[in-house]
Amino acid sequence: MPAPFTTEDFTRRMALAVETAALAGLSGLVVTPGPDLVYLTGYRPTALTERLTALLLTPDTEPVLVVPRLERPDAEAAPGAAAVRFTDWTDGTDPYREAVAPVLDPAGCYGISDSAWALHLLALQEALPDSRYASLTQALPMLRAVKDPDELERLAAAGGAADATYRRILEVPFAGRTENEVAADLAALLLEYGHSQVDFTVVGSGPNGANPHHEADDRVIQEGDTVVLDFGGLKDGYGSDTTRTVHVGEDAPDEVTEVHEVVRLAQQAAFEAVRPGVECQEIDRAARAVITEAGYGEYFIHRTGHGIGLTTHEPPYMVEGEKQQLVPGMCFSIEPGIYLPGRFGVRIEDIVTVTPHGGRRFNNTPHDLGTVA
Numbered sequence: 001m002p003a004p005f006t007t008e009d010f011t012r013r014m015a016l017a018v019e020t021a022a023l024a025g026l027s028g029l030v031v032t033p034g035p036d037l038v039y040l041t042g043y044r045p046t047a048l049t050e051r052l053t054a055l056l057l058t059p060d061t062e063p064v065l066v067v068p069r070l071e072r073p074d075a076e077a078a079p080g081a082a083a084v085r086f087t088d089w090t091d092g093t094d095p096y097r098e099a100v101a102p103v104l105d106p107a108g109c110y111g112i113s114d115s116a117w118a119l120h121l122l123a124l125q126e127a128l129p130d131s132r133y134a135s136l137t138q139a140l141p142m143l144r145a146v147k148d149p150d151e152l153e154r155l156a157a158a159g160g161a162a163d164a165t166y167r168r169i170l171e172v173p174f175a176g177r178t179e180n181e182v183a184a185d186l187a188a189l190l191l192e193y194g195h196s197q198v199d200f201t202v203v204g205s206g207p208n209g210a211n212p213h214h215e216a217d218d219r220v221i222q223e224g225d226t227v228v229l230d231f232g233g234l235k236d237g238y239g240s241d242t243t244r245t246v247h248v249g250e251d252a253p254d255e256v257t258e259v260h261e262v263v264r265l266a267q268q269a270a271f272e273a274v275r276p277g278v279e280c281q282e283i284d285r286a287a288r289a290v291i292t293e294a295g296y297g298e299y300f301i302h303r304t305g306h307g308i309g310l311t312t313h314e315p316p317y318m319v320e321g322e323k324q325q326l327v328p329g330m331c332f333s334i335e336p337g338i339y340l341p342g343r344f345g346v347r348i349e350d351i352v353t354v355t356p357h358g359g360r361r362f363n364n365t366p367h368d369l370g371t372v373a
Contacts, residue, residue, distance in 0.1 A: 002154055002236055005042060009150075010080030014040050017143060018057050024139050027108030028058035030100075030124070034115035035310040036136060038237070039144050042079030045071060052095045052120055055084065056103045066099045096120075096127035106130055111139040141315040145307055146329040151238065152353060155308070155331055158240035159351050159362030161193035162232060166244055166365050174248050174372045175223045179203040183216035186231045195233045195240070199312050202230035202243075209245075209345035212302055212337060223249045226256050226344040227372070228337075232312055239312040241333055242363045243349035246370035259296065259338050260346045260369045266290035266336040267348045267367065270304055270318070274334075274352055274359030280322040287336040288320075296338045305333040308351055330354045331362070 017040060021029050031037050032054050033045050043065070045053055051068040053075075062085050067075045069088040075081065087103075089095040104110065107130040112121060114137050121133060136143065147155065168189050174182060183201040190198050204214040205221045209228040221227065225248045232241035245260060252260075270287035284304040291300045305318035308331050316324050318332060335349030350363040 002150065002157070005079055005150065007080060007082045009148075010041055011083040014057055014063050014083060017140070018059055020140055020143065021057070021111055022059055024111070025109070026111050026134065026139060027105050028056065028110050029136065029140075030104075030110050030112045030116070030133070031055040031057065031136070032113040032116040032120060034113050035314070036113050036115075036143065038310055040080070041065065041084060043075050043081070044078075046074060050117070050119065051091075052089070052100075052123075054100065054120070056100065058103065058105070058108075061103055064103050066095060068095075094127070096123045100124065101127050104128060104131065108132070109134065111136040137315060141324065142327075144309050145315055146327050147309060147331055147353070148329070151309065152329065152331070154236045154238035155351065155353070156362050158195070158232075158235040158238050159242070159364075161190065161195060161235050162240035162242045163363055163365045164193045165189040165231065166229070166242065169229065170246070170370055170372055172372075174205075174221045174225075174227065174246075176220065178218050178220055179205055179208070179216035180218060182221065182227075182229075186229070190231065190233050190240075193235075195235045198231075198233040199239070200230065200232060202228060204228040204230075204345060205248075206344060207342050210339040210341050210343060212339060212345065212347065221248060226252070226346065228345050228347050230347065230349065234312075237310060239308045239310070241308055241312050241349065241351060242365070243335055243337075243347045244365060244367075244370055245346045245348065246372045248372055250371060252369060256344060256346070257369065259340070259344075262291055262294040262296060263336055263338055263346045263348050264367050266300075267334055267350070270334045270336065271350070271352060271359050271361070274326065274354055276326055276328055276354060276356060278326050280316050280318050280324050280326065281320050283318040283326075283332075283334065284320055284322075287334070291336060291338060299338045299340055300336060301339060302337070304336055305352075307332045326354045328354050328356050
């Protein structure tokens with residue numbers, strides 16, 4: 001179990017958030033429950049309700065956490081509680097006018113969490129009619145993108161647990177069992193290896209593998225099927241996400257072997273393109289060039305990668321048009337795929353972090369076409 005984050009960690013994160021917001025032309029931030037609030041304070045409300053909870057960050061005031069009075073004891077138990085000043089409110093009062101408005105500039109422009117409920121945003125606009133708001137992800141895409149050493153340690157451990165899950169799943173029978181049964185095995189193994197939350201267990205067998213986000217169903221897996229396995233969740237608060245493709249039985253058809261090799265080479269090319277200063281879109285281009293040259297370009301139908309951290313999908317994104325440059329400490333997936341409709345699919349995915357000298361994988365299981373019984 002890694003050491004918990006400290007008050008100093010949360011104080012540093014909030015100060016950096018305020019500084020970054022100012023550089024982006026914002027008056028401050030309004031952070032509601034979700035991954036950004038967890039990142040900045042360690043507070044994750046036990047229940048998401050219509051009652052307002054919001055962290056207010058501005059250059060001229062200390063951080064203020066507005067919470068319903070009945071939830072204040074839980075908020076005060078959060079790891080970063082000592083880094084904020086609490087303002088609580090009770091049912092029957094207007095927290096927007098009485099708790100939020102006194103802290104914010106009436107004519108300011110604020111970054112607000114993507115996860116903020118519409119009713120809260122509308123109430124803020126009513127209480128401060130001259131105020132303006134911008135999506136926090138669009139305004140500050142780098143807020144959580146660069147991980148510190150403690151976060152990297154957690155992500156590496158989550159990747160290791162996912163790797164252990166993959167090694168074990170190769171030992172279970174596939175043929176004659178349903179996708180749902182194999183998906184349940186994956187979920188149980190993730191929990192066995194320390195995950196507290198399972199986010200997804202994609203088991204795409206045969207033609208279902210041509211759907212990148214196929215939800216496991218009652219299809220019975222047959223000998224000779226190619227199966228895409230994509231699974232992950234949260235361990236110690238940080239995400240895992242890996243994909244490997246396996247074949248049921250010893251002798252995979254030549255076409256499956258060929259397609260798998262193209263994807264393997266594309267994944268490797270994208271990994272080798274990782275280094276500080278490279279634009280995110282170049283990672284996508286490196287993978288896509290290999291697949292296009294092999295004649296399968298039209299069957300690579302999604303971006304090459306997504307960021308990962310407190311959630312399994314977050315900025316930055318490895319996609320054409322994303323010009324954000326890679327920075328040491330960024331973590332993201334590299335997951336090219338080829339999907340032949342009605343037949344089969346292949347995907348290989350690792351989580352990678354940027355180092356001063358290139359890339360480092362958090363998933364280290366073989367990229368070969370796996371074999372299962």
